[in-house]
Amino acid sequence: MNYYEKELNIIEKSNRLRNRKLFDNKLIDLASNDYLGLSTKKSLLKKTYKKLKEERYFSPKSSMLVNGYSNIHNKFEKKLCKLNKFEQGIVVGSGFLANIALIESLIRKKDILFIDEEYHASGMLATKLVQGEVVVFKHNDTEDLENKISSLSYTPNRIVIAIEGVYSMGGDIAPKEFNEIASKHNAILIVDEAHSSGVIGKNLLGWFDYYGIEPQSNHIKMGTLGKAYGSYGAYILASHSIISFLENRAKTIIYSTAPSLFDIALAYTNLTYLQKYKKKIKKRIAKNQRIVKKYLNIDAKSLIVPIEIGDNKKVIDMQTELIEKGYLVGAIRQPTVSKAIIRMIIKLDIKEKDLKVVVRYLKN
Ligand SMILES: Cc1ncc(COP(=O)(O)O)c(C=O)c1O
Numbered sequence: 001m002n003y004y005e006k007e008l009n010i011i012e013k014s015n016r017l018r019n020r021k022l023f024d025n026k027l028i029d030l031a032s033n034d035y036l037g038l039s040t041k042k043s044l045l046k047k048t049y050k051k052l053k054e055e056r057y058f059s060p061k062s063s064m065l066v067n068g069y070s071n072i073h074n075k076f077e078k079k080l081c082k083l084n085k086f087e088q089g090i091v092v093g094s095g096f097l098a099n100i101a102l103i104e105s106l107i108r109k110k111d112i113l114f115i116d117e118e119y120h121a122s123g124m125l126a127t128k129l130v131q132g133e134v135v136v137f138k139h140n141d142t143e144d145l146e147n148k149i150s151s152l153s154y155t156p157n158r159i160v161i162a163i164e165g166v167y168s169m170g171g172d173i174a175p176k177e178f179n180e181i182a183s184k185h186n187a188i189l190i191v192d193e194a195h196s197s198g199v200i201g202k203n204l205l206g207w208f209d210y211y212g213i214e215p216q217s218n219h220i221k222m223g224t225l226g227k228a229y230g231s232y233g234a235y236i237l238a239s240h241s242i243i244s245f246l247e248n249r250a251k252t253i254i255y256s257t258a259p260s261l262f263d264i265a266l267a268y269t270n271l272t273y274l275q276k277y278k279k280k281i282k283k284r285i286a287k288n289q290r291i292v293k294k295y296l297n298i299d300a301k302s303l304i305v306p307i308e309i310g311d312n313k314k315v316i317d318m319q320t321e322l323i324e325k326g327y328l329v330g331a332i333r334q335p336t337v338s339k340a341i342i343r344m345i346i347k348l349d350i351k352e353k354d355l356k357v358v359v360r361y362l363k364n
Contacts, residue, residue: 100250103130112134115134116139120164165194173200229270309342
């Protein structure tokens with residue numbers, strides 16, 4: 001038995017073996033991050049295809065820093081900046097690449113990064129690449145962060161704080177006080193809005209919008225396109241100088257092919273749709289949250305509903321039972337979470353009667 005086989009055996013014995021599965025497409029999907037159910041809307045696909053057909057090039061061809069930057073990227077960046085009130089934006093191949101870009105390039109020698117312990121794996125991986133110091137603070141704990149900043153024994157060049165708007169496993173929202181702490185300590189605040197853009201806020205724009213925070217020069221918003229925006233890719237919004245610095249220093253932006261033109265064009269179409277129907281979408285979000293409150297007594301703040309089970313085998317058994325009834329939920333085990341959970345996504349394309357079947361099952 002070689003090393004990898006031995007490791008795999010250990011993983012399997014603790015019921016933690018992962019594998020990608022071809023789930024039946026007919027299952028009702030309460031597992032994915034397609035929050036608004038845009039991934040099946042053929043009209044949005046058709047619109048995007050028509051737009052892309054008008055372009056001279058339909059593949060990105062090279063890095064944006066060579067000649068891969070297209071009109072499609074530029075238009076989407078401008079739309080995001082206008083909506084979110086940020087000075088400048090840049091599209092990135094994926095959220096994973098965007099987090100590596102931000103953390104690896106912005107934290108310089110004599111800087112210090114404070115990062116939430118539940119920050120996404122891409123950000124955590126990037127901390128291994130930085131030249132400055134990295135301090136992990138307790139999840140969503142503003143007091144712990146404040147204590148850690150106040151007890152620094154030296155004055156760093158820069159302080160950077162990294163949080164998520166909505167956390168991917170818990171579905172909880174980062175408190176507003178993080179912004180106050182960042183202002184007080186003259187710190188840069190990075191907000192990963194993968195699960196908050198399109199889901200929370202007056203205009204469904206995410207965390208800054210939810211708290212009515214006007215973007216300032218110390219704010220960085222990272223958003224992904226593979227979730228509520230129904231596509232694939234990511235973007236970073238910030239001040240002119242930060243975006244220009246990323247163009248000059250972020251390796252995952254400089255040395256990677258520009259984001260897919262189709263994906264960016266699709267995200268543009270979907271964002272336009274989302275903004276047009278935001279009132280209706282917000283009502284549907286509130287309705288699904290009410291159903292979860294009524295049956296499970298959980299106050300969902302986003303469209304992610306975690307149900308703690310604490311047993312790796314049991315979550316897989318529960319997932320299998322629901323599959324037999326025609327529904328797919330996420331069975332998330334360690335090490336992704338500290339205790340195994342059923343991760344139910346109350347997507348907007350789920351019919352009320354179906355959502356009720358699943359919540360009733362989970363109640364028991
Ligand atoms: C919070 C968060 N940030 C970043 C990412 C990575 O984004 P992407 O899937 O676009 O690489 C994810 C997950 O996919 C995520 O949940």
